[in-house]
Amino acid sequence: MTYTESSIIKSANQNNSLPNLITESQPPVTEADMIQAVRTLLLGLGENPDREGLKDTPKRVVKALKFLTSGYGQSLDELLNGAVFHENANEMVLVRDIDLFSSCEHHILPILGRAHVAYIPNGKVIGLSKIARICEMYARRLQVQERLTAQIADALQGLLQPQGVAVVIEATHMCMVMRGVQKPGSWTSTSALRGVFNDDAKTRQEFMNLIQHRPTFNS
Numbered sequence: 001m002t003y004t005e006s007s008i009i010k011s012a013n014q015n016n017s018l019p020n021l022i023t024e025s026q027p028p029v030t031e032a033d034m035i036q037a038v039r040t041l042l043l044g045l046g047e048n049p050d051r052e053g054l055k056d057t058p059k060r061v062v063k064a065l066k067f068l069t070s071g072y073g074q075s076l077d078e079l080l081n082g083a084v085f086h087e088n089a090n091e092m093v094l095v096r097d098i099d100l101f102s103s104c105e106h107h108i109l110p111i112l113g114r115a116h117v118a119y120i121p122n123g124k125v126i127g128l129s130k131i132a133r134i135c136e137m138y139a140r141r142l143q144v145q146e147r148l149t150a151q152i153a154d155a156l157q158g159l160l161q162p163q164g165v166a167v168v169i170e171a172t173h174m175c176m177v178m179r180g181v182q183k184p185g186s187w188t189s190t191s192a193l194r195g196v197f198n199d200d201a202k203t204r205q206e207f208m209n210l211i212q213h214r215p216t217f218n219s
C-alpha cells in the first residue's frame with residue numbers, strides 16, 4: 001500500500017469523527033447526558049452521588065474521559081505544524097522511551113507504557129517532538145495496543161515515505177493488573193515494522209539492539 005501525506009492526513013481526520021460509533025439516527029449526546037450517565041453508574045455501584053465527595057465527580061469523570069480521548073479531535077496536519085523538512089540524512093533516527101498513557105477499548109482502563117520509534121529517512125525528516133506528538137494523538141483514543149503501534153508506524157510511513165519505520169510499544173494494561181486475570185508486572189510488547197525494518201534482518205537487529213541499551217542518563 002502506498003500513502004501520500006494528504007491521504008494519511010485525510011484518513012486520520014476521517015477517523016476523528018468516530019464513524020463506526022455514531023450513526024446518523026443517534027441523537028446528539030450532550031455533556032449533560034454524559035454527566036447523567038456517570039451519575040447513574042455511581043447509583044448502580046450503590047453510592048450516593050449527592051454526598052460531598054462525589055457531587056462533582058460525574059463532571060470530573062466526563063472531563064477526564066474527554067481529555068483521555070482528545071486524540072479523536074486532533075489531526076496529523078494540525079500537530080505537525082509543517083515540521084517536515086527536506087534533508088539528505090539516511091541513517092536511523094530513533095526516539096526511545098516516549099511515555100504513553102492510553103485507554104483500552106475493552107474496559108476503558110489505562111494502558112501505561114513507552115514507545116520506541118525509529119525511521120530511516122529518504123529525503124525528508126520530521127521534527128523530533130512531532131514523533132512524540134503522533135504517539136500521543138493515537139494514544140489518546142480508545143485503543144488496543146496492536147492498533148496503536150500500527151497507527152504510529154503508518155502515520156510516519158505516510159508522512160515521510162522513509163526507507164522504513166519501526167515502532168515498539170511496551171505496556172502494562174490495568175485491565176490485566178487491577179481486575180480480571182490480575183497479573184501485576186506483566187508487560188506486553190508489540191511491534192510494527194515497515195520497509196527496510198521488515199525486509200532487512202540486520203537493520204531490524206540494529207534497532208532492537210538500540211532499544212535494549214539503557215541510556216546512561218535521564219533528563
Ligand SMILES: Nc1nc2c(ncn2[C@@H]2O[C@H](COP(=O)(O)OP(=O)(O)OP(=O)(O)O)[C@@H](O)[C@H]2O)c(=O)[nH]1
Nearest residue numbers: 104105106107143144145146173175176179180181
Ligand atoms: N489484543 C489485545 N487485547 C487486549 C488489549 N487490551 C485488553 N485486551 C484483552 O481484551 C480481552 C477482552 O476479553 P473478554 O473475555 O471479552 O473480557 P473480560 O471478560 O473482561 O476478560 P478478562 O480480562 O480475561 O477478564 C481480554 O483478554 C483483555 O486482556 C489490547 O491492547 N490488545
Ligand SMILES: [Zn+2]
Nearest residue numbers: 104106107175
Ligand atoms: Zn482492557
